[in-house]
Amino acid sequence: MTTNNHGDLILKPIDTIKPPKSVKSAKLHILQDSGVTGNRHEVVSKKSPIYRWTDKNGQEYISCKEDYIIRHVGGDCEHGEQPVEAGTRKLLHELEHNPWTDELRVVLD
Numbered sequence: 001m002t003t004n005n006h007g008d009l010i011l012k013p014i015d016t017i018k019p020p021k022s023v024k025s026a027k028l029h030i031l032q033d034s035g036v037t038g039n040r041h042e043v044v045s046k047k048s049p050i051y052r053w054t055d056k057n058g059q060e061y062i063s064c065k066e067d068y069i070i071r072h073v074g075g076d077c078e079h080g081e082q083p084v085e086a087g088t089r090k091l092l093h094e095l096e097h098n099p100w101t102d103e104l105r106v107v108l109d
Helices: none
Strands: 004-006 009-014 024-026 028-033 040-044 050-054 060-064 068-073 081-084 087-093 095-098 103-106
Touching (some): 024 028
Antiparallel strands (some): 004 009, 009 087, 024 050, 060 087
């Protein structure tokens, strides 16, 4: 499976993990919303539900039995759409260092 690098989000393929019973499933999930600029990254499937959950360590996952897409909505749509192969993926957010607070923070475009 291919790793999808979609701007400041990465969908990294992993061995299939069974989603917990309380998992949210939908045909569209907003993975990141900048709020201020109106830009967002979302995954959408026309056929099968996409499952999204967070484990006890705060790691986010998504899984779908059919291929789906990740797309950038709002603003200039700089990342467009990318196909994503069926399977389970770890959702990784790009981080940046804030030199004034000496902390890492999630990049929001």
